[in-house]
Amino acid sequence: MKGPLFYAKILLFGEYGIIKDSKGLAIPFNAYRGGLKTTKVLEGKAKASNENLYKFYNYIAALNSELVSFNLKKFKADLEKGMYFDSSIPQGYGVGSSGALVASIYDKYAADKITVLENLTREKLLKLKEIFSLMESFFHGKSSGLDPLNSYLSLPILINSREHIEPAGIPSQKEGKGAVFLLDSEQIGETEPMVTIFMNKMKNEGFRKMLNEEFVTYSDACIDDFLHGNVASLFTNVKSLSQVVLKNFKPMIPDAFHKVWAKGIKTNDYYLKLCGSGGGGYILGFTEDYEKAQKSLKDYKTELVYRF
Template identity: 55%
Template sequence: MKNPLFYAKILLFGEYGIIENSKGLTIPYNFYQGALKFELTPESASSNESLRKYAQFLSENFSDQFNTESFIEDVKNGMYFDSNIPQGYGVGSSGALVAAIYNKYSKDKIDIQADLTKDKIAELKLIFGKMESYFHGKSSGIDPLICYMNIPLLIQSKDDISTVGLPAASIDGKGAVFLINSGEPGETAPMVQIFFEKLKGEGFRKTLKEEFIKYNNACIDYFVKGEYNPLFANLQKLSSWAFEHFRPMIPQKLVDAWKTGIDTDTYYLKLCGSGGGGYVLGFTQDYEKAKTHLKDFNTEVIYRF
């Protein structure tokens, strides 16, 4: 393909926890996508300028790993990132861009069609973390990794990532995983900064380890197995914990809706990415019933069961 597409991603479980070595589960989301293209127009000018700055960053820091001269030349010739992935919504807009740049300009590209080992996946994650640090100050590399590989990934720890199969979706299932649009973008760096400030408190570190990570890991185990009753029992605890301890990260417009889900046991919300704005994730065993409580918001189903 001349312009390979790179899709958005959704981190179903593991936001913030993976920084502290919890499990994570991430899936591609093909509704949004981006590709590198050549055609300088007034609409593409800002993307082209962003790429110029990014090419400079790679040139100054990673010229041994990337064909940065070719990258810089392509930007001069009008290259931009044509993407409908919303920025600041927690679905991997910078991850898809980083994956596209790696794919086109890496000097020693790791072939994902070949027999991928855990070591190769870990190597890719490390490279992507360094590349994406330009956008967020600090990056785990997970977002570009999922955008690049375009298959579900199970994160056992920061050094142990593997592909994973998910239960087959049911098109007409009552249950659903869905996105809710908060109506405004969020910024990753300030949210991550809040998290690191919280980590300085011994009480927060303790509850993160003993409660949040425990519920998070249980949700992943049950979701992958398709065991929905224990999944939702743990989702209720996870959503309640986040409501208490991640309140600054919950978009203001969704605070009441978040609590309503917990109070009615109709649906449970959790962060999608770093929070502060963008999307949040919803889980329900009865999507039509959940929608009655969420009629003031735009919801988007990503998985039915």
């Protein structure tokens, strides 16, 4: 048995903002992927994955939802045959490792599943997102359902608001100097503690005001610029967003990267922002000159995502 592959995702813009119903833009990232496989000898990573899938099976079996039902008999039989999730997607890195797993389980075991080939109306997209939110909550405590949705559809997705999501056409890549890239913090980030910090900060009126008047304003502007190919305006807004995040989201930025973050803003060599919930994993970088950014970040691992 070898299932279809599901890709990692990158939330280019909208982290934390989408919790408060602002815009978000997520794109598939094909450099990392995962799929269901079966082995006769379960050991190492495959054994750990199989054990984790058993826990996920129990969680899904206990779900009492009218939204979705699963072929639990087949799911359990496959687990007993040695099924595991074979993935190159790094865990705790903000690129949707659990999302790809959720997408693969839905694809294989959901009854009356909504397929990628049918006409994806807004209602179907919202239903899928709701199902995936329910499923992925097993991993994060609370999930928007966006990561599995992106992985399942393998399309860029624009979140206009909680009730309005749509597939998005993003400009095709150019052979320019500019780039979006990943910067490896070389430490694991955990979503749940970061979201808890954010929710506690939201109790502060000043933080809420900043989120609405600055963070969301710049983040939404970045999305519009990116989708319309307004590169000059994009970098102006990304720089502003980077400054706001450094000032107000320090707990989500690994300590070792506070100076690196500030250096980018000061030199204009690159601008950094959170990739997912932060706290570790990848940091997302934007630069008008990727070679220059690489030299400036020569002590760190970078990985290209998109070229301008």
